[in-house]
Amino acid sequence: MAAARVIDGKAIAAEVRRSVAAEVEQLKNEKGLTPGLAVVLVGEDPASQVYVRNKARQTTEAGMRSFEHRLPASTSEAELLSLIDDLNRSKDMHGILVQLPLPPQIDTRKVIEAIDPAKDVDGFHPINVGRLSAGERSLVPCTPAGCIILAKSVQPELRGLEAVVIGRSNIVGKPVAQLLLREDCTVTVAHSRTRDLPGVVRRADLVVAAVGRPEMVRGDWIKPGAIVIDVGINRVEGPDGKSRLVGDVAYEEVAQVAGAITPVPGGVGPMTIACLLKNTVAAARDQIARA
Ligand code: GUN
Numbered sequence: 001m002a003a004a005r006v007i008d009g010k011a012i013a014a015e016v017r018r019s020v021a022a023e024v025e026q027l028k029n030e031k032g033l034t035p036g037l038a039v040v041l042v043g044e045d046p047a048s049q050v051y052v053r054n055k056a057r058q059t060t061e062a063g064m065r066s067f068e069h070r071l072p073a074s075t076s077e078a079e080l081l082s083l084i085d086d087l088n089r090s091k092d093m094h095g096i097l098v099q100l101p102l103p104p105q106i107d108t109r110k111v112i113e114a115i116d117p118a119k120d121v122d123g124f125h126p127i128n129v130g131r132l133s134a135g136e137r138s139l140v141p142c143t144p145a146g147c148i149i150l151a152k153s154v155q156p157e158l159r160g161l162e163a164v165v166i167g168r169s170n171i172v173g174k175p176v177a178q179l180l181l182r183e184d185c186t187v188t189v190a191h192s193r194t195r196d197l198p199g200v201v202r203r204a205d206l207v208v209a210a211v212g213r214p215e216m217v218r219g220d221w222i223k224p225g226a227i228v229i230d231v232g233i234n235r236v237e238g239p240d241g242k243s244r245l246v247g248d249v250a251y252e253e254v255a256q257v258a259g260a261i262t263p264v265p266g267g268v269g270p271m272t273i274a275c276l277l278k279n280t281v282a283a284a285r286d287q288i289a290r291a
Helices: 009-031 046-061 077-089 108-114 126-133 142-154 173-182 197-202 251-255 269-290
Strands: 036-042 065-071 095-098 162-166 186-190 206-209 227-230 234-237 243-246
Touching: 009 046, 009 142, 009 269, 036 046, 036 077, 036 269, 046 065, 046 269, 065 077, 077 095, 077 108, 095 269, 126 173, 142 173, 142 206, 142 227, 142 269, 162 173, 162 197, 173 186, 173 206, 186 197
Parallel strands: 036 065, 036 095, 162 186, 162 206, 206 227
Antiparallel strands: 234 243
């Protein structure tokens, strides 16, 4: 039997969405404003199509306006930049999200930098990245923000904890490390070149695994009672030949040792869109406050 408390990301994400919906209602009543989110999808990547559909549905369910822009895979960089320019100028659009990855003819960095930082609900613009690392108010990347909410659901005060982040990507590892620093954790960012990774992870009261390697984190890497947040979503073939989703954490083993653990699916995954909706409302609030 697993000893760890299972962190229910689905339920916590639903709670976040309810609180976003209440805030949207209040904005409508008090300011006569409905927050709007533009999602841009270039090409037909099947996983991206699923994400974009879910984003649109949850945006409308929260009472906000969703604008979808689907462009062919052959779209040029100039065409995409011109659309972003229009969205930046539009008063109805408070958040802009360009679904990644983009086709190879488009320079992703240029596109991210073209988005108005005030509307950058992904938190990927260098201005927002810089503000986050300077400890200033900013739009924060959604998956990292979700990880912090999940960790706090078991331990509301993270101050002083030893946190080990495995993975140093711009989308998860680095921003989650910044957020943990802001929570007064002692943060170590481990990665593929880290010496004695199991030894480093064993120090952690809080582990965030974001490496993209199926079931890499083993049970004997975990300090008894630690909180384990698994950001991995890996499709692997099970013993029955069917494909299934697993995280970066060997769940069954780690759950014997950890104090709390997020499952895959149903852990970090549902939090990403919930935090995107949260960012969209926050962006709308800031934009009307400055208007
Ligand atoms: N593709 C996969 N995850 C994400 C994300 O969080 N934001 C964007 N824009 N694209 C993605």
